[in-house]
Ligand SMILES: CC1=C(CCC(=O)O)c2cc3nc(cc4[nH]c(cc5[nH]c(cc1n2)c(C)c5CCC(=O)O)c(CCC(=O)O)c4C)C(CCC(=O)O)=C3C
């Protein structure tokens with residue numbers, strides 16, 4: 001747990017809040033290994049029961065070993081918390097901030113146990129995923145539910161902040177990151193360089209049960225609009241495909257797309273990982289190693305922009321999402337851009353259902 005500065009009495013109730021009974025904030029992350037011995041057990045946690053071939057696991061293990069068996073993701077969560085904590089306190093939120101991961105230490109059950117021991121009854125979780133899908137929404141909620149069961153009757157309740165793919169601060173933070181990348185392109189080419197937005201691929205059967213693609217496309221559209229980038233100049237592609245080779249996953253794959261970009265005559269491209277919140281392993285390996293190597297081979301100058309990370313606007317937005325919940329904000333007080341409006345606070349029962357199994361899908365279609 002990262003405690004607010006010691007001068008703040010942790011039991012002080014949020015000043016801005018009158019009715020809410022939340023007594024802690026919980027950051028929920030994916031988790032990542034922090035030493036070589038962690039790599040395989042971490043990957044086994046990620047893929048348990050998910051039909052991922054052993055060869056894929058061994059291949060991904062190599063990505064981690066390429067970086068000394070350390071994923072930067074946990075350190076990035078620590079940095080985010082170190083920035084978010086003071087921001088919350090500036091807004092009068094003095095609640096303690098806890099952190100639990102889905103796949104690696106600090107694991108959710110341990111964190112919830114610690115919260116229970118500290119007397120926390122009801123917490124508000126920020127899940128570090130911007131878009132809705134089984135993998136990025138319901139699976140986190142299931143993990144939280146299982147962790148609560150493990151802790152037993154004293155486990156704190158956990159509510160979740162809304163997804164923020166269309167929040168104006170998220171759009172601006174992403175647009176800023178693309179601007180930083182554009183500054184590295186020669187001035188005379190800046191108005192034309194293609195912009196490739198990339199996100200984690202998910203099984204087509206998982207995508208069919210969620211708004212993942214629509215939300216991603218909306219974020220890309222809004223970021224492009226803020227940058228005055230014409231729709232013909234940007235693309236949304238997918239990376240880090242997993243699963244069995246025969247299964248359908250979201251496409252186009254980024255590597256295929258980069259080849260097309262080169263064939264159409266471009267010499268430069270901006271790759272923006274809009275689907276991720278920090279420069280973790282999927283970014284460092286799949287983009288900075290794999291995609292970068294391909295680009296060198298085909299003569300394409302690839303400039304990869306940063307994820308939002310600890311961008312001030314992004315941190316401000318997380319703070320705003322917490323404050324709006326503590327204050328019980330009305331729908332029209334919740335900020336969102338574009339055509340979909342603010343997402344629900346509480347997921348409806350059919351939200352982000354697990355993927356229909358491919359064999360069932362085949363039956364349904366025949
Ligand atoms: C939508 C989505 C996000 C974005 C939203 C979110 O952040 O949640 C995301 C993030 C991440 N994915 C990550 C790593 C991995 N994802 C895997 C596998 C999978 N991801 C999936 C989806 C997503 N993943 C899916 C459908 C699978 C197949 C297995 C399954 O159905 O669950 C595997 C297994 C090996 C393989 O790649 O096959 C690994 C190692 C890391 C950590 C990086 C680090 O350590 O720095 C992060 C942040």
Ligand SMILES: [Fe+2]
Pocket residue numbers: 132133137138347351352
């Ligand atoms: Fe959901």
